[in-house]
Amino acid sequence: MLKFEEPVPDISRKILHIDMDAFYASIEVRDNPALQGKPVVIAKHPRLTGGRGIVATCNYEARKFGIHSAMSAQEAYKRCPKAIFISGRHDHYRAVSQEIRQIFHQYTDLVEPLSLDEAYLDVTQNRLNLPSGTIIGQMIQRDIYQKTHLTSSVGVSYNKFIAKLASDYQKPHGLTVVEPKDAQAFLWAMDIKDFYGVGKKSLPHFHALGIYTGEDLYHTSLDTLMKHFGKMGYSLYFKVRGIHNQPVQVDRERKSVGAENTFSHFLNQEADVLEQLRKLTEKVVRRLGQLELQAHTVTLKIRYESFETYTRQVQSSQPLTQFEQCYALVEGLWHEHGSLEQSVRLLGVSLSNFDDPEFLPIQLDLS
DSSP: OOOOOOOOOOTTOOEEEEEETTHHHHHHHHHOGGGTTSOEEESOOHHHHTTOOBOOEEOHHHHTTTOOTTSBHHHHHHHOTTOEEEOOOHHHHHHHHHHHHHHHHTTOSOEEEEETTEEEEEOSSOTTOOSOHHHHHHHHHHHHHHHHSOOEEEEEESSHHHHHHHHTTTOSSOEEEOOGGGHHHHHHTSBGGGSTTOOTTTHHHHHHTTOOBHHHHHTSOHHHHHHHHHHHHHHHHHHTTTOOOOOOOTTGGGOEEEEEEEEEEEEOSHHHHHHHHHHHHHHHHHHHHHTTOOEEEEEEEEEETTOOEEEEEEEEEEEEOSHHHHHHHHHHHHHHHOOOSSOEEEEEEEEEOOOOOOOOOOOOOOO
């Protein structure tokens, strides 16, 4: 058995996780009221791409048909042929995201962006000297809507893990507060698939161990969790006990693992482009594994012979650790945004938006 001194949760903090509701699609509906009430998918129509391309996001009307981010556009079309496909305006989304971040900084300097549409905020000490994280969450929701006419969902708790779970609890436009005294009941009632970091591939392994809920997870030993799930098992053992003292990291957005290549002979054949993207993705995923990181954002950089440069991203709700996962998203970004009307002089691939660094695992004798 493993012997250790269990960490103590820091319950003095007030942490918010703010997540915009169907961000890209909501912007399109806001800007074009004729789309109101209709299923909207942010992706090129598969008829225009020969069935290629991926879904960046979709609105809640489209989600009723089972459509979700990172799904192929072709599959989304099969599920809802009447959906309205929009290629997306990523520069516009980025500008709206900056407006929202300005609102965050009116309340605190401790802002950790995860992507264009979500962020952690530590409001333990805040610019308005308000004692209530709940009130601040309500005020930020109000400010975002007044400035952008977009809705957001907010989770309020004493650590990042619980705050993130809480923000997803009453979407869209929800606000969920989990106080320290309520944390155990909240976590025990959670389906194991809703624990951040548990993906489709690992879910059957949890079920095989009889772990279906947070309560089941709580009653599973650390030895068992580490034997079957390694670092993630170690992390979840503490998280289900409400222990996750990772601070809000202001500089997190700049952290990434990437590789790029400038070609002496420009690329003008799609097969050559895809071959180079495959090599770059292999290199980046290998580095990701060496660093023991799990990413949630894939970025593709394309520079043409005219020096026009484009950077496009896609988010994944599931942690990205394997080449096949990452390359599917990279290839989808190319089919969605790339063009060979000009030759390509540079390609780059990077992974970012990493899962939180966890307590350093200790060595176990599992023999």
